[in-house]
Amino acid sequence: MSEVTAAGETLTATNIMRRGRRPRFDVKHQPGFGFMAVLCVLMLYGPIVLLVTYSFNQNPSITIWTSFSFDWYVKAYHNEQIRDAAFLSLKIAFFASLASTCAATMAAIATTRVKPYRGLTLAYTIINQPLMVPEIVTGIATLVFFALIKQMTGIYGLGYLITAHIVFCIPFAYMPIRARLEDMDLTYETAAADLYATPWQTFKRITFPMMIPGILGGAMLAFVISLDDVVITVLVSGPGEETFPLYMIGAIRRGVTPELNAVATAFLCLSALLVTVFFLVTRKKKE
Amino acid sequence: MAATSSDAPVQETGLSRPELASRANDRAAMRRRLMLLAPAVLIITICGLAPLSIVLAYSWMQPAEYAGVIPQFSPDAWINLAFERDLFSDELLPNxxxxxxxxxxxxxxxxxxxxxxxxxxxxxxxxxxxxxxxxxxxxxxxxxxxxxxxxxxxxxxxxxxxxxxxxxxxxxxxxxxxxxxxxxxxxxxxxxxxxxxxxxxxxxxxxxxxxxxxxxxxxxxxxxxxxxxxxxxxxxxxxxxxxxxxxxxxxxxxxxxxxxxxxxxxxxxxxxxxxxxxxxxxxxxxxxxxxxxxxxxxxxxxxxxxxxxxxxxxxxxxx
Amino acid sequence: MSHFLKAALVGFGVIAGAGSALADGELHIYNWGNYTSPDAIAKFEKQYNVKVTLDSYDSNDQMLAKIKAGGSGYDIVVPSGYVIGQMIEDGLLAKTEPNQMENFKNMRPEFVDVFWDKGRHYSVPWQWGTTGIAVNTDVYKGDINTWGLVFDTPPELKGKVNVVPEMIDVINAASFYLNIPLCSDKKEDLKKINDLLVKAKKDWRAMEYSTIENMTAKNFSATMDWNGAAMRERLALPSIKYAYPKEGMASFMDNVVVLKNAPNMENAKLFMNFIMDPQNAALLSAFARYDNGIKGSHEFLPKDMAGAPEINPPADFKTYFPPACPQKVAETYGKIWNNLLK
The missing domain is CATH 1.10.3720.10 (MetI-like)
Known part of the structure; x- marks a missing residue:
């Protein structure tokens, strides 16, 4: 009996000691993980560094470096097809991510932190449905369906393509928002309720602000997914609706010029800027 | 939807509120949830599931001469997933x-x-x-x-x-x-x-x-x-x-x-x-x-x- | 949230209201990617004050899927010849009677009575070319004019050959090599094709569309290819030569057709007439590097092109456009193809 107590005491002592010298024994440390993280970043940036470098290459061949120049940026800017395609992609991605994030936020509130109710699994399955179908199938199916609507109503336009994008963006926007909601501490909301806040006040003052990182994450994910889509866009797009990835596919087939590298670099800078803004905004919120 | 609360043993989510009021609250909560779910579920159902049912219908039809389908029933496509008629002898063999x-x-x-x-x-x-x-x-x-x-x-x-x-x-x-x-x-x-x-x-x-x-x-x-x-x-x-x-x-x-x-x-x-x-x-x-x-x-x-x-x-x- | 919704609604309003009404009319062209000369389009726009939009596809099938569904909104598409017969039968095309147009006199006589459109009631040639082999002669010094490079790959080229994944072209080439009539429905013929392809594939590096990219980057040393692509490759890397296989080779022709429900029918007809002008046809060729079907266009071609071996086949060469095979044969081809790529 006394032995056990002794052992227990020793343990506690070690505990205290450990706590005292945490810098030397970091419980969070795992060997090699930092290395992997650095490797991961290198792996991610390797192709991109190459891309950016070659966008400043004078030589029209993308393999041979001659000298530094801005020629391809000028050329890309004057290439109307590239410019239109890039703007169209941004426009679609903007509206698709906006709409899908709204829908996903609402759906996440209704499906997270609730008592299980009839239809919860169904709702969950429906929201994730676009993830379950291979894109080519969604593409063909949507094409046939929209063609029917177009012929029946006589309404044409970019709305169809945006709608198709909204559909597959919803599950992507939904995931981070849901994850954020699930992780949120209920204490604040309970406290608000205890202080006689109405559910709406609680939502507006407590829940929603706490959800913002998740919502931003969801919106960004949706934006990227929309910006990258090829298969569905190829099939659903109407006349004059050539997005940047569609332009790219054609170019890869028949020979790439560094103009594309230039546009990609421009996209990259724009997104870096956006992410930086998000980054600063969320950080300020925390302080 | 009062059935919901009797379906499963009630587990509180952390909000403390009197048990008695919970049934009425549940109904209101249900309505709110449906409204919240509506945009996402509706758009996916209309633009995601409806086209999918077209695909389902297609899978039971015959291929048309040059792309597209002929609206005639045929289970061939599904059978083909696992078996195929041999190219050269017409036997039904594993695909x-x-x-x-x-x-x-x-x-x-x-x-x-x-x-x-x-x-x-x-x-x-x-x-x-x-x-x-x-x-x-x-x-x-x-x-x-x-x-x-x-x-x-x-x-x-x-x-x-x-x-x-x-x-x-x-x-x-x-x-x-x-x-x-x-x-x-x-x-x-x-x-x-x-x-x-x-x-x-x-x-x-x-x-x-x-x-x-x-x-x-x-x-x-x-x-x-x-x-x-x-x-x-x-x-x-x-x-x-x-x-x-x-x-x-x-x-x-x-x-x-x-x-x-x-x-x-x-x-x-x-x-x-x-x-x-x-x-x-x-x-x-x-x-x-x-x-x-x-x-x-x-x-x-x-x-x-x-x-x-x-x-x-x-x-x-x-x- | 309501702010978001408001923003979204405003946004949709902006989109709905957007749309340029600068030109007298519009013309929506749906063509193969990187195939349309921007100069020709600019000239057409200026000449007729029409705003042209241009979208691209990368296979006849992709275009057909979209057109067959209906309501595509395009005026002009550019299908390969063998697809057009079926499109006419399906009632997808407008009978624009190009043979009555002013510039029809410029069309080369051998292209008037083509099997897909006898007498040219629906279609006008865009570009035509041949399906042969591009070879890097630094790597392979032997005789290049044979399909044997692809189907009995010599040791120097093993693991360096590419074959474009165009089912019909590959099977046609195999048929030429085996001296089998195209679209043969005889079982033993089909079996021979199947066995040849399966055996040959072991020596292939890839089955890729992007031949220009890979040939000039020397990832491939030989590839089954189209003559226009081969010319672009040669201009980037002079050691690349285009082969005319002695066993026989197929030609293709892509044609401008107008869709039955084209929103801008008159502009589409103007465009048909426009590209039958030798100068304009030369503009198209100067960009895509294929030949066109218009008499007298060669004198307007750029210097590096007029005498190019890729568009000036040897004297004994005969243009031959293989027709589409019957459904039954096409189905078997599909199975052979599946089996090849499994």
Whole structure:
């Protein structure tokens, strides 16, 4: 009996000691993980560094470096097809991510932190449905369906393509928002309720602000997914609706010029800027 | 919907309110939920499920002469998933061509998932254990590349992997090899490309569950004289399992049906499910067959997701 | 949230209201990617004050899927000859009677009575070319004018050959090599094709569309290819030569047709007439590097092109456009293809 107590005491002592010298024994440390993280970043940036470098290459061949120049940026800017395609992609991605994030936020509130109710699994399955179908199938199916609507109503336009994008963006926007909601501490909301806040006040003052990182994450994910889509866009797009990835596919087939590298670099800078803004905004919120 | 509350033993979500009022509240909550769910569910049902039923109908029809379908019932497309009439003797034989395509697709998607997990797990753990402001910086670093167009990134990978590409040039200069390696148009190139593309889908859920990891449990593990590896295996991994499962599913599904990256980096010599389906809607002019293969693939994915959904719902109930 | 919704609504309003009404009319062209000369389009726009939009597809099938579904909104598509017969039968095309147009006199006589449109009631040639082999003669010094490079790959080229994944072209080439009539429905013929392809594939590096990219980057040393692509490759890397296989080779022709429900029918007809002008046809060729079907256009071609071996086949060469095979044969081809790529 006394032995056990002794052992227990020793343990506690070690505990205290450990706590005292945490810098030397970091419980969070795992060997090699930092290395992997650095490797991961290198792996991610390797192709991109190459891309950016070659966008400043004078030589029209993308393999041979001659000298530094801005020629391809000028050329890309004057290439109307590239410019239109890039703007169209941004426009679609903007509206698709906006709409899908709204829908996903609402759906996440209704499906997270609730008592299980009839239809919860169904709702969950429906929201994730676009993830379950291979894109080519969604593409063909949507094409046939929209063609029917177009012929029946006589309404044409970019709305169809945006709608198709909204559909597959919803599950992507939904995931981070849901994850954020699930992780949120209920204490604040309970406290608000205890202080006689109405559910709406609680939502507006407590829940929603706490959800913002998740919502931003969801919106960004949706934006990227929309910006990258090829298969569905190829099939659903109407006349004059050539997005940047569609332009790219054609170019890869028949020979790439560094103009594309230039546009990609421009996209990259724009997104870096956006992410930086998000980054600063969320950080300020925390302080 | 009062039935709901009697269905399952009531488990409070943490909000303290009188039991008696709960039934009326439930009804109001239900209405609110339906309204919240409506936009997402409606748009997906109309623009996602309705077209899908067209595909389902197609899979039971006959292919038309030149693309499209003839509205006549035929189970051929579904039978063809497993059996085919032999090209030259008309016997009904197991469809080995398809079996190997299924197997290859599953293997490639599996390889991709493992690769993404192998890189994504340590990375997200590393990020989650940094000080909060550092964490954001790391996340920032990881996110940026995904803002470049996927096709362009795939193209950049081609620049690295090709015969006279960066990697071969470096290896040749270092004297490690003396003839260029054929890296492009191999299974490895495809896995690498897919893992690269879907890494954020792995890192995000992993990071989300690691961020909330309770390190007191980890500490308890060390107090019980566990080694770092034991703690990792017995404490950390079980705790972040939902993140691992979610990340793997998110990675696996698009990888198994992928068409764009596979055809860019794979050299197109071997077919995958995505290319097989695309081909049925293309040069093979057999839309019913394409529909049937696609639905078959979807059913597999659906089962996996359904199990996952059940698990997640069950887990959130326990809280 | 309501802010978001408001923003979204405003945004949709902006989109709905956007749309340029600068030109007198519009013309929506749906063509193969990187195939349309921007100069020709600019000239057409200026000449007729029409705003042209241009979208691209990468296979006849992709175009057909979209057109067959209906309501595509395009005026002009550019299908290969063998697809047009079926499109006419399906009632997808407008009978624009190009043979009555002013510039019809410029069309080369051998292209008037083509099998898909006898007498040219629906279609006007865009570009035509041949399907042969591009070879890097630095790597392979032997005789290049044979399909044997692809189907009995010599040792120098093993693992360096590419074959474009165009089912019909590959099977036709195999048929030429085996001296089998195209679209043969005889079982033993089909089996021979199947066995040849399966055996040959072991020596191939890839089955890729992006031949220009890979040939000039020296990832491939030989590839089954189209003559225009081969010319672009040669201009970037002079050691690349285009082969005319002695066993026989197929030609293709892509044609401008107008869709039955074209929103801008008159502009589409103007465009048909426009490209039959030798100078304009030369503009198209100067960009895509294929030949066109218009008499007298060669004198307007750029210097590096007029005498190019890729568009000036040897004297004994005969243009031959293989027709589409019957459904039954096409189905078997599909199976052979599946089996090849498994």
């Amino acid at each position: 080995f061509a398809y079996y190997s395509i299924y197997a290859r697709s599953i293997m490639m998607a599996g390889m991709t998932t493992l690769l993404a997990l192998a890189v994504g797990f340590p990375t997200s753990y590393f990020i989650a254990t940094r000080a909060p402001h550092r964490r954001n910086l790391w996340l920032f670093l990881i996110t940026i590349p995904f803002w470049t167009n996927l096709l362009i990134r795939t193209f950049a990978i081609m620049l690295i992997l090709r015969d006279e590409g960066v990697l071969n040039v470096i290896l040749l200069k270092l004297g490690i090899i003396d003839t260029p390696l054929q890296l492009l148009f191999t299974n490895w190139a495809v896995s690498y490309g897919l893992a690269y593309a879907y890494l954020p889908l792995m890192v995000m859920p992993l990071y989300a569950s690691m961020e909330k990891l309770d390190f007191r449990l980890v500490e308890a593990g060390y107090d019980l004289y566990a080694s770092r590896f034991q703690v990792l295996r017995r404490v950390i991994i079980p705790l972040v399992k939902p993140g691992i499962v979610a990340g793997s599913i998110l990675c696996f599904i698009p990888a198994i049906g992928d068409y764009v990256i596979t055809s860019q980096l794979g050299g197109g010599k071997r077919m995958m499910l995505g290319t097989l389906i695309a081909m049925q809607f293309g040069p093979a002019r057999n839309w019913p067959q394409g529909s049937a293969i696609a639905l078959g693939l979807m059913i597999i994915v659906l089962i996996a997701l359904f199990i996952y959904a059940k698990k997640v719902v069950a887990r959130s109930n326990m809280r």
